[in-house]
Amino acid sequence: MKVASIRKPESMTTAISLGFTSTVVSGTERPQCVLCLNILAMDSMKPSKLKRHLETQHPEHVGKSLEFFKRRLDEFNKQRRAFMKTSTTAASALLASYKVSYIIARCKKAHNIAETWVLPAAIDMVEIMLDEQSANKLRSIPLADNTVGRRISDISDDLCDQLTDVLKYSHFGLQIDEATDVVKDAHLITYVCYISANEIKEDLLFCKPIVGRATAVKVFNMIDNFFNEHGISWENCVGLCTDGAQSMAGRHAGLQALVREKAPHTSWTHCMLHRQALASGSMNEELGNLLKDVVRVVNYIKNSPLKGRLHSYVKILVLNTLLYCITVNHAGYPVEKYSIECMNLEMKLLHSFVKIKTKMETFSQMIISLKNLLTWLISLRNLTN
Template identity: 50%
Template sequence: MEKFLTQHKRKAEDEASPDVLPKQFPKAKMRKYDEAYLAFGFTCTTVGNEERPQCVVCLKVLACDSLKPNKLRRHLETNHPEHKDKPVDFFRHKLVNCRAQQSLFTKAASVPANAQLASYKVAYRVAQCKKPHTIAEELILPCAMDMVSVMLNDSAASKLRAIPLSNNTIGRRIYDISKDIEEQLNDKVRDGRFSLQMDEATDSNKDCLLITYVRFIDGDDMREELLFCKQITGRATAEELFKIIDTYLKEANLKWEDCVGICTDGARAMAGIRGGLQALIKRVSPNAQWTHCMIHREALASKQLSPELNDVMTHVIATVNYIKTRPVKARKESPGHTPSFCHILPMRDRIFCCGLHQNKIQVKDGH
């Protein structure tokens, strides 16, 4: 009796002890494929580092535990009863056809390197012209085939069919190109110091957007590029704007310590020295210097102009907005008279210069 109690107590202590590891059950034995299984109409294929049986008749892949003669025979007799008495040569011929078919599918699915490069070039052109993605397959490809068939021959034109130009393909190509341009820009910004300029904007759908430009030194040149454009989902507060900028800089692996300047308008959410975006950025980048945007300063100064100068400025601004907000008007050019922003801007600068030195100007002949 004492012996039994002692053994029972020792067993209970062993089960309660955390040092005792549970029993390791042996792993299930994995069967290997045998060439004799071809007599049942099965070959071997690899799926996820596992050998699985594949029927050479219906090309169905079974589970790993089906790699047994009785299960393979049952599949043959149940699904292909007309082939159960066929010799091994019959299934060997089926295996050759199966492998040839698989190689044909792989060759058809692969895209040549030159055709893929041509697809990217066409997608870049479509993105530059701001055209619908369907124009590549509906217009560009047929026109290219017609030109090649006329200038060369029909066989050369038929090779253009290998270029993937579907709607979804062009969309993916444009996305890949934009991501590559963004990565190249971020790599150049990481090499030195940079400054940011941000402003809020509203598109035609009344969506509030945060547009941020970056200025940096590329070699011996000073460059200014669009860094990102993000939608403001909530309220346009200083905390929300800083969160958007901070999240992007972390994703792009850009450091706040390298930011030496910020440029915004005079709104309180942007330029506030205590709770504005300026104050939040200076907490993480003390060396950053804030600058009031010159365009917004000019807009504020134009409100105090004389009536004559204000009338001229109103007509100039209305003309620029009418031209630049309509792509058809912006593309139209007449000889000697190009109503574009680059020609009107110097005149606007001259008007501001005159307004700083004179109280009023004379308007003659509508100029």
């Protein structure tokens, strides 16, 4: 189709005298009225049409001087520059808000830290390093706690969209487990392992609360609904990893069976950590008792900040003992004599330093065990040499 040529005004002075300037819309130059700011069609660049617009839409300004329309054009240009500057500043402030919210989410900090700590600190630093005008620009960054929460939610949705877009065209494997948080609410946690850019990557797919019992049908429906919402095909699922519970690993009515109905080629794997937990239930009695003692001692130390500080002090004593023994051994002295004497002196120092009325025997037994362990290591070293 042939486009008719458009005859433009002979000069810009003609257009300004009629109250018009030019603007570019979608790569095409079009007339724009400086009085009402309306943009006319491309074929309205003819002086006759510009004059008709002035006479019909703004009859009170017909016959005004050229200086009047130039003043209106200057005011219009100032407004346009101010609007463009404001738009640029708003876009930069919005991007800064998202970046700060992303950092807060990764550091797992409270949302109000941005408004109460990050922004005031940034303003002070910029004011000192640059100037007050640059620091005032930071005040336009929206960092309220509710705003940060919305930003984090938007970032989460965007990351989820990016991940699901990759899973639509890539094979992947699922790792599914049920977990309980500190308030005893059950959640279904699903990880996905997939190939992207010739690399194997692993990401969190979703974490959703479980209402009621975590049956195989309910767990499968949660995963299937997520796939349907994001357009993910079960045909791309080639692996499934769960624990050994009947609702997960069951071949006939468990989650494994339900997934294989959708994706028959899916291979099921028993989680390695759960297998180790099962294997530890039938371990050697001596090793089991040792692990129980370790757990009991660790729990006892963590129950009190004072006990934690005393435990740190004991570690320093043991480290100094080992370093002393190494030094004495290199000097050619009998290491057994000096190491045991040093341990005895540190035991006396610990008893004089620590004044605990209850369960003091736990620390004493721990020091004695460390002393026996060190003696055994020294004997073993002498035998191997």
